[in-house]
Amino acid sequence: MALFFENTPKNYIESLASHKTVEKDHGRIEEREITSCNDIDWLTREHEPPYLVSIVSVKSRRFHNNEWSQETRYFISSVKHNDAEKFGHYIRAHWGVENNLHWTLDMAFDEDSRRIRKGFADQNMAILRQISLNLLKSETEHKVGIKIKRRMAGWDNDYLLKVLQIF
Numbered sequence: 520m521a522l523f524f525e526n527t528p529k530n531y532i533e534s535l536a537s538h539k540t541v542e543k544d545h546g547r548i549e550e551r552e553i554t555s556c557n558d559i560d561w562l563t564r565e566h567e568p569p570y571l572v573s574i575v576s577v578k579s580r581r582f583h584n585n586e587w588s589q590e591t592r593y594f595i596s597s598v599k600h601n602d603a604e605k606f607g608h609y610i611r612a613h614w615g616v617e618n619n620l621h622w623t624l625d626m627a628f629d630e631d632s633r634r635i636r637k638g639f640a641d642q643n644m645a646i647l648r649q650i651s652l653n654l655l656k657s658e659t660e661h662k663v664g665i666k667i668k669r670r671m672a673g674w675d676n677d678y679l680l681k682v683l684q685i686f
Contacts, residue, residue, distance in 0.1 A: 520562075520593045524554060524576040534558035538603035547583035553607040554578075557599060570597035575606045624648055627655075627665040658682045 527535060538553045557573035575594040580587060594610065624630040628648045635641045655668045658681065663671075672679040 520574050520576070520595075521591070523556075523562075523574070524591075524593070531556065531558060531561075534601070536601045536603040538607055540607060547581060549582075550580045551607065552578045553603040553610070555596075555601050555603045555606045557601040568595065571595055572597050572599050573601065573606075575603075575610070577607070577610060620649075620652075623665060624652060627652065627669055654682050654684075657684075 523531075534556050536555045540551045540553075542549045542551075554576045555573055556575075559571070559574055562574065563571055573596045575596060577592045577594070579590045579592070581589075594606075596606070598606070598609070621630075628651070630645075630648060633641070633644065635644050651669070652665065655665050655672070658668060660681075661668060661671070668682070672682050
């Protein structure tokens with residue numbers, strides 16, 4: 520995909536859609552150029568992943584602490600349209616969800632400092648933390664943060680049973 524977006528063959532240039540954004544926030548400037556293509560017969564002939572309909576490239580340039588950094592990410596999609604602006608919104612929304620989940624897990628469970636390394640223990644514990652997070656979020660009677668709900672469940676067996684929805 521990288522080669523396609525970097526050196527697009529002339530007969531595919533018309534099938535590309537592009538959109539640029541510039542955001543200034545939190546003391547940094549971020550420029551994004553989203554390019555999408557749904558004319559990918561050349562790719563589906565060679566590879567047949569299910570629902571492969573379009574490909575997307577996102578070039579990001581970021582100015583922070585008096586330095587520019589650049590990154591290019593590539594995505595495959597099952598979305599049939601070729602609207603680069605919409606793809607940009609989809610990708611940003613996806614990362615917003617991912618970042619929010621990571622931030623919540625780190626704040627409530629101190630996930631970043633976990634050092635479990637043997638076998639599948641790290642993956643198993645990550646799943647258990649996500650299940651715990653979902654259970655704690657579903658308890659809506661107490662209007663406190665997830666971290667406090669987690670502690671309450673550790674201190675009070677009745678509250679723990681309520682969170683686990685065992686009556």
